[in-house]
Amino acid sequence: MTHPPFVGFRQISRHDKLFKERIHDPYRARHKLPEPTVCPQCGALFHEGRWQWGEPPAGAHQETCAACQRINDDFPAGFVTLNGEFFAAHHEEIMHVVHNVEKRERSEHPFNRIMAIEEKDGGTLVTTTDIHLARGIGEAINDAYQGDLEFHYNPGEYLLRVHWTR
Secondary structure, eight states, X not given: OOOOSSTTOEEEOTTOOGGGSXXXXXXXXXXXXXXXXXOTTTOOEEETTEXXXXXXXXXXXXXXXXXXXXXXXXXXXXXXXXXXXXXXXXXXXXXXXXXXXXXXXXXXXXXXXXXXXXXXXXXXXXXXXXXXXXXXXXXXXXXXXXXXXXXXXXXXXXXXXXXEEO
């Protein structure tokens, strides 16, 4: 019998429809925000029922968005581990992919942000404010360079661990 490498996590496939289920981020607002609301830290605007980038009108209600709250709490939703000999040899170009995915995602979805990038144990750990960004980074790298890609999801804590190696 094999055990998942992380307690509370289960391995999912790349094509798993898990993220379409009604699983909610505990950092998402539990109440209806007044419109418009602006995050005083990042400037994201809650308007027409969703967070987006835009110019807040004068007198907008202020409330910290979920992404900034995660950053303040240092509590990532996504962990992307990148390692292997190929990764080490192509570190700079692969990290460009990481940053390009974040830039694209963040332009449409203010909650999709990289929190930190740290070099550790011969690889790189990228932490994100959203599970979808972590998954997107792993898929983009795997699409571009192939390799071994694994996803481990913990629905109870809304956490995704992505591991890519080559």
